[in-house]
Amino acid sequence: MKVLVTGGAGFIGSNFVRLTLQVKPEARITVLDALTYAGNGESLPADERVRLIQGDIADPDVVNELVKNADVVVHFAAESHNDNSLDNPWPFVHTNVVGTFTLLEAVRRHDVRFHHISTDEVYGDLELDDPAKFTPTTPYNPSSPSSATKAGSDLLVRAWVRSFQVEATISNCSNNYGPLQHVEKFIPRQITNIIDGVKPKLYGAGLNVRDWIHVDDHNSAVWAIIDRGRIGETYLIGADGELDNKTVIEMILEVMGQPRDAYDHVADRPGHDMRYAIDATKTREELGWEPGFRDFAAGLADTVAWYREHEDWWRRQKAEAEERYARLGR
Numbered sequence: 550m551k552v553l554v555t556g557g558a559g560f561i562g563s564n565f566v567r568l569t570l571q572v573k574p575e576a577r578i579t580v581l582d583a584l585t586y587a588g589n590g591e592s593l594p595a596d597e598r599v600r601l602i603q604g605d606i607a608d609p610d611v612v613n614e615l616v617k618n619a620d621v622v623v624h625f626a627a628e629s630h631n632d633n634s635l636d637n638p639w640p641f642v643h644t645n646v647v648g649t650f651t652l653l654e655a656v657r658r659h660d661v662r663f664h665h666i667s668t669d670e671v672y673g674d675l676e677l678d679d680p681a682k683f684t685p686t687t688p689y690n691p692s693s694p695s696s697a698t699k700a701g702s703d704l705l706v707r708a709w710v711r712s713f714q715v716e717a718t719i720s721n722c723s724n725n726y727g728p729l730q731h732v733e734k735f736i737p738r739q740i741t742n743i744i745d746g747v748k749p750k751l752y753g754a755g756l757n758v759r760d761w762i763h764v765d766d767h768n769s770a771v772w773a774i775i776d777r778g779r780i781g782e783t784y785l786i787g788a789d790g791e792l793d794n795k796t797v798i799e800m801i802l803e804v805m806g807q808p809r810d811a812y813d814h815v816a817d818r819p820g821h822d823m824r825y826a827i828d829a830t831k832t833r834e835e836l837g838w839e840p841g842f843r844d845f846a847a848g849l850a851d852t853v854a855w856y857r858e859h860e861d862w863w864r865r866q867k868a869e870a871e872e873r874y875a876r877l878g879r
Contacts, residue, residue: 550576553619555606555652556626558582560730561666563592565625565768570596572772581606581615582626583644586869591862592729606648609655616655621662621775624652627699635819638694645698646705653709656717663717664775665706669760669785670696671721674822677758682828683721685783692820703783710781718778722767722786723760723827726848728855730764732863733870736849739798739812740856741867743805753817755795758824762788763842770829773838787827788840800846804853 550573556562557580569576580601582588590601604611606626616622626648628641649665656663672683673690689704691697709715726736739749770786778784792800799809832838842848856863 551618551620552576552578553581553615553622554578555581555622555624555648556588558584558588558590558592558601559625560587560592560727560734561725561764561767562625563589563729564727564764565623565771566599567594568765568768569772570594570598572769579615579619581611586866587731587733589729589862589866607643607651609651612651612655613658616652616661617659619659619661621664622652622656623664623666623771623775624649625666627666627702628695635693638698641694641698645695645702649702649705653705653715653717657709657713657715660716662775663706663715664771665703665717665719666771667703667719667721668696668699669721669723669787669825669827670822671700671703672825675824675826677756677824679824682826683785684828685721685785685831692822696822707781707783716780718774718780719783720771720774720786720832721783721827722770723762723788723790723825725764725767726761727764727852728859729862731870732867733873735759735794736797736801736852737856737863738870739801740805740853741863743802743807744857744860745867749798749801749812750815751794751798751812752815752821754814755798756793756823757821758791758793758826759797760787760825760827761790761792761797761845762786762840763848766840766842769841770832770836770838773832773836777836779835784832784836785827785829786832787829788842789829790845791824791826792845797849800849801853804846804850 578599628644672687689700691700
């Protein structure tokens with residue numbers, strides 16, 4: 550099996566590559582990654598079954614050559630950080646919309662199986678007291694340039710399935726955590742701040758709820774969809790991990806031996822969605838998938854340990870990320 554993984558040097562993509570080497574030992578993996586600030590070749594394992602190509606998914610020449618030699622394309626590549634999309638939306642349009650279009654045209658041309666990775670953020674947000682959760686039929690209601698361009702990419706995939714019979718599936722996942730996540734993101738930013746003796750920073754009152762899932766559970770679900778999912782279908786991936794940001798920060802502080810209230814409040818960001826929640830019933834019942842990491846506290850402790858043990862991996866990106874946050878006043 551020849552697998553092309555876009556964005557495979559990023560957080561979720563690099564963990565997907567590592568999982569694939571375990572569960573599909575016969576696979577040969579090509580990673581296409583632009584290696585922007587969020588992509589890191591050092592996140593990939595040193596294995597003869599893996600090769601890294603630096604390139605832009607919006608470059609049709611690069612994409613066409615790689616897709617025609619693939620059996621399946623797994624499309625992780627995306628700009629995904631909401632704060633950055635508020636600062637400069639263009640990279641999100643370029644990568645999420647133009648890049649996805651370029652890939653779809655290539656898989657259409659060469660009749661290659663395609664799986665598109667997306668996010669629950671495309672559905673907007675839910676009220677804190679709303680018993681509902683997102684389902685595959687929830688209407689899209691994005692609230693930032695990041696989520697709007699991901700919604701656009703999802704709709705392109707759906708249109709190419711219907712109009713051109715592209716063999717594609719889509720998955721929308723809740724918030725991931727685990728090893729190899731860039732330190733601009735919520736959980737690793739707090740962990741690395743504490744390691745550096747800096748108080749964690751909480752947006753507003755910290756009541757915003759996210760549905761947390763370990764990255765390995767996300768990626769095991771992706772393989773379940775590729776192997777057993779129905780073409781043209783959307784599958785939601787979640788692990789019933791709803792927690793508000795204040796609780797998550799307090800849990801991180803506790804794991805790291807600090808007082809639970811040792812954090813600073815900062816001004817909330819514009820358009821900050823209130824609550825995400827995934828109903829993964831379809832994925833579980835139709836594909837027989839179940840998450841393996843059911844204890845968020847244990848998964849969080851393992852994640853803290855990873856960042857403590859791999860300071861050489863995140864130290865340089867930490868300085869760059871905090872400089873960017875300082876410029877944005879966050």
